[in-house]
Amino acid sequence: MAEHRLTDDSKTRRVVATCCNTPMFLDLTQGHWLSIYGALWPEGALPKLDLRTVTKHAPPGVVLPDDVPNARTHNVNFFFRLIMAWAAMGFRVTHHDYVKGKLDAR
Numbered sequence: 107m108a109e110h111r112l113t114d115d116s117k118t119r120r121v122v123a124t125c126c127n128t129p130m131f132l133d134l135t136q137g138h139w140l141s142i143y144g145a146l147w148p149e150g151a152l153p154k155l156d157l158r159t160v161t162k163h164a165p166p167g168v169v170l171p172d173d174v175p176n177a178r179t180h181n182v183n184f185f186f187r188l189i190m191a192w193a194a195m196g197f198r199v200t201h202h203d204y205v206k207g208k209l210d211a212r
Contacts, residue, residue, distance in 0.1 A: 108209040109133075121202070122209050138192045138200055159184050 109119040132141040162178040170176045
C-alpha cells in the first residue's frame with residue numbers, strides 16, 4: 107500500500123493498494139480512526155448508516171435523503187461518539203506502519 111497526501115504537510119492521507127490501484131481508506135494520521143470506502147465492503151456487511159456529517163459540502167443540486175440526520179457540520183452527537191470510541195481504545199493514536207511509500211499521482 108502507498109499513501110497520497112494533498113500537500114507534504116497534510117494531516118490526512120489517502121491509502122491505495124498499489125497492486126490494483128484500489129483506494130482503501132483515508133487516514134487522519136494524528137487521530138484514532140480511519141474512513142473506509144464503503145464500496146469496498148462485501149454486500150450485506152457494511153454497517154448501517156446512522157449519520158451523515160459535513161453535508162454543507164454536497165455538490166449543488168444534490169438532495170440527500172432524510173433517512174438519517176444530515177448534519178451540515180460535525181455535530182455534538184458525532185464528537186460524543188468519536189470520543190467514546192477513543193476512550194474504548196485507551197486514548198491511543200493508531201499507526202499504520204504497513205503503508206509503505208508514496209503514490210505517484212501525476
